Amino acid sequence: MSGSSICPDWEPINKDEWRGVWIFIEAFDGEVNEASLQLLNPGRIIADKIKTDLVGVIVGHNIKHLVNEPIYYGAEKVIYVDDPRLSIYTPEVYAESLITLIRKYKPEILLAAGTLRGREMIPYVANTLRAGITADCTDFDVDVNTRDLIMIRPPFGATLLAHIRAPERRPQLSTVRPNVFKLPKKDTSRKGEIIEEKVIIPEPRIKLVSSEEVKIEEVPIEKAEIIVSGGRGLGSADGFKLLEKLAELLGGVVAGSRKAVDAGWIPHERQVGQTGKSVKASLYIAVGISGAAQHLFGIREAELVVAINNDAQAPIFENADYGIVADYREAIPALIEEIMRRRNK
Amino acid sequence: MKIIVSVKWVPNTQIVNIDPRTGTLIREGIPSIINPHDLNAVELALQLKEKYGGTVTAVSMAPMSAKAGLEFIIGMGVDKAILISDRVFAGADTLATSYTLSRAIERLKPYDVLIFGQETIDSSTAHIGAQTASWLKIPYIYYVTDVEYVDGVVRVTRRLEKRIEVYELPIPCLLVVAMKSYEPRPVKLSYKLRTKMENCIEIWTNNELGLIRECIGLKGSPTRVEKSIATPSVPRKKQKFDGQDVNTAVKWLVDKLIEEGVKIA
Numbered sequence A: 001m002s003g004s005s006i007c008p009d010w011e012p013i014n015k016d017e018w019r020g021v022w023i024f025i026e027a028f029d030g031e032v033n034e035a036s037l038q039l040l041n042p043g044r045i046i047a048d049k050i051k052t053d054l055v056g057v058i059v060g061h062n063i064k065h066l067v068n069e070p071i072y073y074g075a076e077k078v079i080y081v082d083d084p085r086l087s088i089y090t091p092e093v094y095a096e097s098l099i100t101l102i103r104k105y106k107p108e109i110l111l112a113a114g115t116l117r118g119r120e121m122i123p124y125v126a127n128t129l130r131a132g133i134t135a136d137c138t139d140f141d142v143d144v145n146t147r148d149l150i151m152i153r154p155p156f157g158a159t160l161l162a163h164i165r166a167p168e169r170r171p172q173l174s175t176v177r178p179n180v181f182k183l184p185k186k187d188t189s190r191k192g193e194i195i196e197e198k199v200i201i202p203e204p205r206i207k208l209v210s211s212e213e214v215k216i217e218e219v220p221i222e223k224a225e226i227i228v229s230g231g232r233g234l235g236s237a238d239g240f241k242l243l244e245k246l247a248e249l250l251g252g253v254v255a256g257s258r259k260a261v262d263a264g265w266i267p268h269e270r271q272v273g274q275t276g277k278s279v280k281a282s283l284y285i286a287v288g289i290s291g292a293a294q295h296l297f298g299i300r301e302a303e304l305v306v307a308i309n310n311d312a313q314a315p316i317f318e319n320a321d322y323g324i325v326a327d328y329r330e331a332i333p334a335l336i337e338e339i340m341r342r343r344n345k
Numbered sequence B: 001m002k003i004i005v006s007v008k009w010v011p012n013t014q015i016v017n018i019d020p021r022t023g024t025l026i027r028e029g030i031p032s033i034i035n036p037h038d039l040n041a042v043e044l045a046l047q048l049k050e051k052y053g054g055t056v057t058a059v060s061m062a063p064m065s066a067k068a069g070l071e072f073i074i075g076m077g078v079d080k081a082i083l084i085s086d087r088v089f090a091g092a093d094t095l096a097t098s099y100t101l102s103r104a105i106e107r108l109k110p111y112d113v114l115i116f117g118q119e120t121i122d123s124s125t126a127h128i129g130a131q132t133a134s135w136l137k138i139p140y141i142y143y144v145t146d147v148e149y150v151d152g153v154v155r156v157t158r159r160l161e162k163r164i165e166v167y168e169l170p171i172p173c174l175l176v177v178a179m180k181s182y183e184p185r186p187v188k189l190s191y192k193l194r195t196k197m198e199n200c201i202e203i204w205t206n207n208e209l210g211l212i213r214e215c216i217g218l219k220g221s222p223t224r225v226e227k228s229i230a231t232p233s234v235p236r237k238k239q240k241f242d243g244q245d246v247n248t249a250v251k252w253l254v255d256k257l258i259e260e261g262v263k264i265a
Helices: A034-038 A040-049 A091-105 A116-128 A239-250 A258-262 A293-298 A315-319 A328-343 B036-052 B064-076 B094-107 B128-136 B246-259
Strands: A021-024 A054-060 A077-082 A109-113 A139-142 A149-153 A160-165 A172-176 A193-196 A207-213 A226-230 A253-256 A283-287 A304-309 A322-325 B002-006 B009-011 B032-034 B055-061 B080-084 B113-117 B140-150 B153-159 B163-170 B173-177 B201-204 B224-230 B239-241
Touching (some): A021 A040, A021 A091, A034 A109, A040 A054, A091 B140, A109 A116, A116 A172, A116 B140, A149 A172, A239 A328, A304 A315, B009 B064, B032 B036, B032 B064, B036 B113, B055 B064, B064 B201
Parallel strands (some): A021 A054, A077 A193, A109 A172, A226 A253, A226 A283, A304 A322, B002 B113, B140 B173
Antiparallel strands (some): A207 B163
C-alpha cells in the first residue's frame, strides 16, 4: 500500500466519491483542438463500461461558441470556465483552474491530448493532486470491478505493451498523442448538459510579453498522403537528401524514426512513432528503419507500407506490405529512375 | 545566480539493438549516458553562469554508477553535483522521482533557476519538470529556446507548434529546455580532473534526505506496471524481394505500387 495517508500533503482519497470520465478539451485561438476531441472516442468506451458520464471540460476565454462541440462528438456533459483572466495561457494558471474543477466534481478519470501545452500542464495537475499519470498512452481498458483505468503504453525498445494502473489514487490521468484515436462521428443533433462554472483563478506569476504566429511551410507529417521515412540505417544526415528527392517526385514529405531524430538528422516534429506522431498516409516508405514497436505503432493507420532495408532479418519486413532487401543508396536512385522512366513512357 | 540543473542517467538507447529473431531489446553491454536532452539543460546553465555569474549545481537520482556521468558534466564546467542514490528510491514513478528530487533541491536553497531537459530518451514522459514545479510551488515554463536575466526577471523565449512566445518569470523559477536547443560544449580535461582533486560530487542517501519510506520509491508511486503483453501487429502483405539486382527489385516494387492504385505516373 502506498502511504497516501502518511505522506505530507497527500489528500486522503475515498475512491467511491470519484465518478465520471473527463476529457480536457483544449481551446485556443477560438478553436477546439481536434486531438482533444479524438479522446472522446476511447472516453466513450470507458464511460460505457463503468456506466458513468463522459464529460468535456474546457477552460479559457471567449469559448462559449465552442461548448457544444464535445457533445456533438459523444460527451453527455460539458463543464466550462470562460474568464478573461484565462485569455492568456500560462501552465500554472490553466492547471490550477482545472485542479479547482477536479476538486469540486471529483472525476475518476481525466484524459488529455499530449500536445505541447497538454504535456506542459497536465503533469502539474496530476502531481498537485498526488494522482498517478502516464504519458503517451496508445490504448485503454478499464477494470469494471475496481474502476481502475488500465493505461497501456509500449515502454522504449520493447515489443511488449505495459499495462499500468493507479489503484489507490483518483483521478487517474493520461495523455495521448494526437491521431492515436480516430475522431468520433460528429452529430450536431446531439444534445447534452452544459454547465458554466466560475472558479477562483490565481494571479499569474509569469507574464506573457509577446506571442507571434510562425508560418510552417512544410506539410505536417500527420497530414501527408505520401511519406518517405528514414531511420538509423541511413547512416548520416546526407541520406535524407536522397529521400527528399524521392518524396518530391511522389508529391510527398520526408519523416524519420526516433533514431534519426536522436542523431539530429531530422527535427522532432517529423518523428513517426509512439513518442513522435502517428501518420495516416496512403503510402509509407520506410528506408533503413528496423521496425521497433514504437515506430510500428506510429504507422498502424498507414494504408500501404513499403520497406527498404539491407538487413533481410529486420522486423520491418514482417510489418510491411512490400519490401526490398537492398542498400538504399542503390535502391532509391534506381527507384527514382524507374518512376521517371514510367512517367516518360 | 545560483543555478540547479537536473540530469538523468539513462541507457544509451541510440545504440540499443533489437534482436531480429526474438524481437526483443538487446540490453547486454549497453552503456549508460547522461540523457542527451539534459545536456542541453547543462549547456544553458553554463551559459547563464558565464553571462551573469554564479554557480551551477547538478542533481541526479540514480545508482552509484551515474558518478561517471556526473564527472562528464563536471568536465563540461558544472561546479558541483549531487548524486541522490539509495536503494529505497528504486522503482519510483515520475511522481515519486520528482518528490525525491524536489526534497534534495530544497536542501540546496536558496536557488534562482532550476533547469530541466525536455524529456528523456528512455521514457519520454516529459513529466518531471512540471511535477517538480508542483512540489516546489514555483512558476515554470517548457520548451525554452532562449533566456535572458534582467533586473531579477528571467525572460525566456519558447516555441510552441505554431507560435514563438516570450514570457517573464520571477526567481526562483523552473525552466524546461527545448530539445536540441543548446548544443552541449565538449568536456575539458582540466575541469574533469577536478573530480580527482576536490570533493565536487556529493552522495546523498535517504539518511541525508530523511524521507518517509512510504512516500518514495515504488511505495510512493501512485502508478503500478501491472503486466506486459505482446503488441498486436497490423496485418500486412509481407511480400519481400530479396535478390541481387536492384533494378529488377525496383521494377517489381513499382509494379506492385501501381497494382495497389498508387499514382506513380
